[in-house]
Amino acid sequence: MAQRTVPLTAAGKVRLEEELVDLRTRRRPELMARIQDETESGDVSDNSEYEELKEAAAIVSARIQELEHTLSHAVLVEATGDGTVGLGSRVTLRGDDGDEEMWTLVSPQEANALAGTISTESPVGRAVFGCRKGDSASVRTPAGEMLYTVVDVA
Numbered sequence: 001m002a003q004r005t006v007p008l009t010a011a012g013k014v015r016l017e018e019e020l021v022d023l024r025t026r027r028r029p030e031l032m033a034r035i036q037d038e039t040e041s042g043d044v045s046d047n048s049e050y051e052e053l054k055e056a057a058a059i060v061s062a063r064i065q066e067l068e069h070t071l072s073h074a075v076l077v078e079a080t081g082d083g084t085v086g087l088g089s090r091v092t093l094r095g096d097d098g099d100e101e102m103w104t105l106v107s108p109q110e111a112n113a114l115a116g117t118i119s120t121e122s123p124v125g126r127a128v129f130g131c132r133k134g135d136s137a138s139v140r141t142p143a144g145e146m147l148y149t150v151v152d153v154a
Helices: 010-040 048-072 123-128
Strands: 006-008 074-076 090-095 100-106 117-119 136-141 144-153
Touching: 006 010, 010 048, 010 074, 048 074, 090 123, 100 123, 117 123, 123 136, 123 144
Parallel strands: 006 074, 100 117
Antiparallel strands: 090 100, 090 144, 136 144
């Protein structure tokens, strides 16, 4: 079975690699030490903190596996530089409410709205993908249709 590649920006790949290192070297060992302490301190059969620690450890292990898979199939991409919104593009959008937002379009694996990145598969990312400066795109939101105009593409 052929493995699908995962397109990542260089910055996104670095962030994912840093997260993987943190999970492997800090977070998972901390959880394992706390689980060991709970095990050694007595009866764990009815210990909610022990169960929470085990669940957190399982979540961390799953995230480690996900990151390893993503990084092992990563292909670095760069913005096209031709003025078209695409993967890796830094785009400034003006909503029909007049507010401007600046986003970098990235793959779903590296999207983080708090860090200013949105997925090319998100409603906004999908709508503006392929647009150029001056183009407008409509996005359906829970509050209704929102029109975004591409102010700049870098």
